[in-house]
Amino acid sequence: MKRIAIVTQRCHESVVGGSEALAWQYARLLGGRFEVEILTTTATDCVSWANALPAGATQREGIAIQRFPTVFERGEYWYELHRRLMLEVQPHLAPPPCLWRAAQQEEYIRFQGPYCPALEDWLLAHRGDYAAVLFCTYLYAPSYFGIRLIGPRRAILIPTLHDEVPAWLPVYAARYAAFPHRIWLTEAERRTATRLWGLDGGAVLGMAVEQAQASAPASLGAPYLLYCGRIDAAKGCDELLDAFARLPGRDRAKLVFTGSDHLGLPKHPWIEYHGFVDEARKRALMAGAAGFVLPSRYESFSIVALEAMAQGTPVLVNGHCEVMREHIETSAGGYCYTDTAQMIERMTTLLALDAPARARMGAAGRAYVLARYGEDTVRARLVDCVEGVIAAADRAQASAA
Amino acid sequence: MPTMHSAVAAVHGSDVRPDGLATIAANLALLARWQARAACWLVAGDLRTGLPHDLLEAFELYLARCEADARLIVLATGAHEPPQALADALQACAASAQIELHAAQPAVLKAALLAADALILSDAASDPAVTLAALELGVPVIGSAAAATAALTGAAALLWPGATPALLAASMERVRQDARLRGILRERGFSDWNLRRTASEPPA
Incomplete structure (x- = not known):
C-alpha cells in the first residue's frame, strides 16, 4: 500500500x-x-x-x-x-x-x-x-x-x-x-x-455523517430546542440565549445544551445543560428535539447539524453562514434566520410544528444527508x-x- | 533624527541564530511605529565605520523619486549600542528625519525584519546572520552581490554586481511595486534557507 x-x-x-x-x-x-x-x-x-x-x-x-x-x-x-x-x-x-x-x-x-x-x-x-x-x-x-x-x-x-x-x-x-x-x-x-x-x-x-442511524427520541417532559457543541459567544450562543429569553411561551419549552460551556450558561428554569454526552445520548436528544439550532455564523460544514438532520429533526441555522444556508435551501430540512426577530419567529414555528409537518421536514433533511454524506x-x-x-x-x- | 537605542539584552546582534529568530517575539512598540503604509527599508551590519555612502545616496534617491515618507532602519550588529560616530553621521545627513538607528538586539531585529519591505545589502553593510534570518522570515533581500555571496543567498535575492546608488534605488522601487517579485524572492529565500536545514531530496 x-x-x-x-x-x-x-x-x-x-x-x-x-x-x-x-x-x-x-x-x-x-x-x-x-x-x-x-x-x-x-x-x-x-x-x-x-x-x-x-x-x-x-x-x-x-x-x-x-x-x-x-x-x-x-x-x-x-x-x-x-x-x-x-x-x-x-x-x-x-x-x-x-x-x-x-x-x-x-x-x-x-x-x-x-x-x-x-x-x-x-x-x-x-x-x-x-x-x-x-x-x-x-x-x-x-x-x-x-x-x-x-x-x-x-x-x-x-x-x-x-x-x-x-x-x-x-x-x-x-x-x-x-x-x-x-x-x-x-x-x-x-x-x-x-x-x-x-x-x-x-x-x-x-x-x-457517521452517526446517521435513527435513534429512539429522548423525552424531557417539554418540547425543546437543542444545541450541541462548544458553547461560546463565538458560536453565536449568546444570541441564542437572548432570542430564547424573548420567546413567547418560553416557560412551556426548554433550551437544551450539550458540550463544553465556555460561555458560562445562566441559571434559568428553561435552560438545561447536559454537559458532555455520549453519541447514543446525543442522537436520542437530537431525535427528540423540536428543532436543532446552530446559531454560528462561521461554519465550513457543521457535522453536528447534519447529524441532527439525519435523526429527522428540523434544524434552524444562521442564514449569514453561506454553508449552512446551502444545506437548508438544498435539503428543505429546516429554516434559516438573519436577525433576532426572525430567529424568535422560527423558533416559535419549530416548537409549534405538528407531527406530520415535522416528519415531512425531518424526512427531507435525513434524505439529503444520507444521499450526499453517507x-x-x-x-x-x-x-x-x-x-x-x-x-x-x-x-x-x-x-x- | 536617528533614535539611539540603549541595549539591555545580553545578546549581540551578530550572535542571533537564524533558526532561532522565528520563535522570538518582536519589539511590539517598534513594530507599531514601523508598520506603516510607506516603504520601510532595512540595513544591518557592523557599521563602526559609518553607513556606506552608496546606501545613503540610494535611500535619498528613493525619497526624492518615490516616497518622501519612506523609512530606513539601520541596525548596528556586534555591539550593545550603535557606534556614536554612526549616530552622529546619520544625524547630520539630509535624510536624518527618515532614518532610525538601533542596536540589533533580537527583538529589535525581529521587528525590523517584519516591518521591512526588503533587507538591503551593501559591500560595507551586511551581516550573514541577519541575511539568513531575512530568508527564514520571508523578507526580500536586495543589493550588492559582493555583500551577499552566492553561497549565502543563491538565487533568492535581487543582487547586482557593482551596485550603484541609482541601481539600488531602482531595485527598491521595483520590489516595492512588484508584488509578484516580492513573492518570488520570499519563496526562493525560504527554499534557500530550507536547504540549510536538511540535505533531503527536493520534492517531486
Missing part, C-alpha cells in the same frame, strides 16, 4: 473540533486503501496549544500517529498582534495592500500556533516517503508552514475555510494558490474561497481524489526522470 500522511493541528480521542474530526475521519476512510499516518502536535487545547501528550509515535485504531511538540504556547504577544489585526489592519475591510508586510502576516500565523518546527523537520526529512500529504485546515501553522515543504503535485489542502478576518490575510491566498489540489466540504465553501482568495479549483467531497459515498469520492493526485504526480515524476 502507498504511504500517505495527514497533517492536522490536534489528534486525540479527547479533542473536540470540526477539522480535527474531519482529519481523523479521512484517515479512517483512507485507511483501507493506503498506509495512513497522522502528523500532528502534542497539544490538546486549541487556545494555549500547551504540550499535553507525549511526543513520538503511537497508534489509534490501527492508524499511526506521530506527535511533535509545540515550541511555545499562545501568549500576550499573539493577543496583541490579534488586537492590531482586528482593530487596525482589518484586512477584510481595508483596501489592498495590507498594512502588514507578508513577514508580519506570517508572524501572526506562527504565534497563533501551534508552531512545531519538529513537524516541519519531519516533513523535510520524510517527504519523499509519502505518495501524498493532506493538510487539514488552512488556518494553522502546521498547514501553512508545512505545505510549502511538499511539492504542489503531492500536497492536498483541505481548507475548511470560512469567512473570518484572518482568512483575508493575503499570505493565505498567495500560499495556497500554489497548491492546486484542494478538497472542499461544500460548494459554498468553494465560493467563499473564490471570493476571499480568488481560488476555485479542487473537488467538493464533504464529510461523512460514509460509503464520501469514502469513494475521497479515495478517487487521492488516487488521482498520486497518479498524476507519479506520471509527472516519471516523465521528468
